[in-house]
Amino acid sequence: MFTKTLVFVLLAGCGVLSNNAPAPEDREPPDQGEEDQHFCCSSIDTQNWTGDGCVAINKENINSCQKVLYCPGKWAKDDGTVTCA
Secondary structure (H helix, E strand, C coil): CHHHHHHHHHHHHHCCCCCCCCCCCCCCCCCCCCCCEEEECCEEECCCCEEECCEEECHHHHHHCCCEEEECCCEEEECCEEEEC
16 A cells, blocks of 8 residues: 555656746847858859759868859759859
């Protein structure tokens, strides 16, 4: 009988919800913002800021690529073709 009571008390204690601290109203979540991105491409057009056969790379990997397209801020990728906006 004591075991059942003890199990009941433990289970009841686990189900108690504590009051979480309210989120401060003066803080807002950080903006996602626009990210600069580097692409390793098979060909690039520097006049139009576009590239074909592109894959995204980290800026640490720029030297391992022959042709790099850098897009500051906005960019779009469609089947390996990247266009910087």
